[in-house]
Each structure stands twice: as C-alpha cells, then as structure tokens.
Amino acid sequence: MSDFPDLSQFEALYHQFDGGHGVDHVTRVRKLAVKLAKKYLPEKVHLAYIAATLHDIGLVHGRKDHELNGAKMARESEQLQQLLSKSELAEVADAIANHRASTGKPKTILAKIISDADKVSDNPGEAMRRAVGYGKKHYPDLSIEEQIWRAAVHLKEKFGPEGTGNRTYFPESSRALQKTYGLIIKAVDSNDHSYLKKITQSE
Numbered sequence: 001m002s003d004f005p006d007l008s009q010f011e012a013l014y015h016q017f018d019g020g021h022g023v024d025h026v027t028r029v030r031k032l033a034v035k036l037a038k039k040y041l042p043e044k045v046h047l048a049y050i051a052a053t054l055h056d057i058g059l060v061h062g063r064k065d066h067e068l069n070g071a072k073m074a075r076e077s078e079q080l081q082q083l084l085s086k087s088e089l090a091e092v093a094d095a096i097a098n099h100r101a102s103t104g105k106p107k108t109i110l111a112k113i114i115s116d117a118d119k120v121s122d123n124p125g126e127a128m129r130r131a132v133g134y135g136k137k138h139y140p141d142l143s144i145e146e147q148i149w150r151a152a153v154h155l156k157e158k159f160g161p162e163g164t165g166n167r168t169y170f171p172e173s174s175r176a177l178q179k180t181y182g183l184i185i186k187a188v189d190s191n192d193h194s195y196l197k198k199i200t201q202s203e
C-alpha cells in the first residue's frame, strides 16, 4: 500500500505554477487525499495518490479548463496507461476533471476525496499565503496590505456560508474548513487587518 509509483515527471510541473498551486500545494493535497482514502477508500489509496498528484497539472495550459486539460493529460499518459487498468485510469481522470469547487460535480468517492483534499488547508496562515501568492501573480500592482485584504475577502467569499468552497463531502473536511477559514472570515467582518497581516506573515 505504501509503495506508490514514481510520479516525478508530473510533480516537476508544479514548480512553474503560482504560489497557490506550487509544490507545497500538491504535496499537502496528496497527503490529505491519502489520509482520507485510507479511511473511506482503503482498496484504492494508490488511486488517490495518483489523482492528487496530477489534479492541477492542467495548469500548464492556464487556469481556464485546467481540470479538463489535466484529465486529458492523465488519460494520454503512457506511464499511467501501463500502471493502471482502463477503468482505474478513467476513475483517476474523472476525479481530476471534477476537482474544482466551482465546476466540479464529484460523484465517486475518489473524486470527493480529491475535491475535499484540494480545499482543506492546514492553517489560516497557510491559506492566506496561498491566496496572496495567487494575488501577487494575477494582481501584481497591489500593495502588500491590499494583497492581504484581497486574499481574505476572496477566502471569505469562497469558503463562507454562501461560497462554493464550503461544500465538502467528509465530516473531517468541514471541521478543518471551519477551523481554517472561520478566523479569517471573522477578521474580514470586523475589519481586523492586523490579525490578517500577522497570520499571513508568520510561519
């Protein structure tokens, strides 16, 4: 179970992505996906490992449709074609295609695991740094204070009660989401810039 395939050719792609989708991100998503799979999909932990590793590779073609491009890249990978049966590869590609909170409709347990693992962060500071990393690349003209505020408001919209990111499939994911984003949302509501700055800049 623990000897997972060498997927370094896919992992290498993450070095070129923005701060929110780099190597740290894929490593964290994979760790969580494997953890959830051990509990909810024990016979397919290796598929969770593979799908998590590949979930954002489609970003090589830009953010738009990256879930579909990633699924296509997975289906066309000779390495994966050799490694997996046809149905396993289809399941992995389906999980990649449905990982986005905004567009995805995860139906299989594997797809739900990847979707949850992609959303849940370890701590509010890490979530803020990811969102700021994204902002620096896509809104380079903002000052650092503006970056932090933009990131916090974005996280509130995405993960607050109305947000698409609020939808999770496993109880531990919704608990983790509350823990991670509850304090950020509170800080946005109370205009607490200094708290947001503090967590963004602490490790």
Ligand SMILES: [Fe+2]
Residues within 6 Å of the ligand: 055, 056, 066, 099, 100
């Ligand atoms: Fe993604």
Ligand SMILES: [Fe+2]
Residues within 6 Å of the ligand: 021, 025, 029, 055, 056, 118
């Ligand atoms: Fe992701």
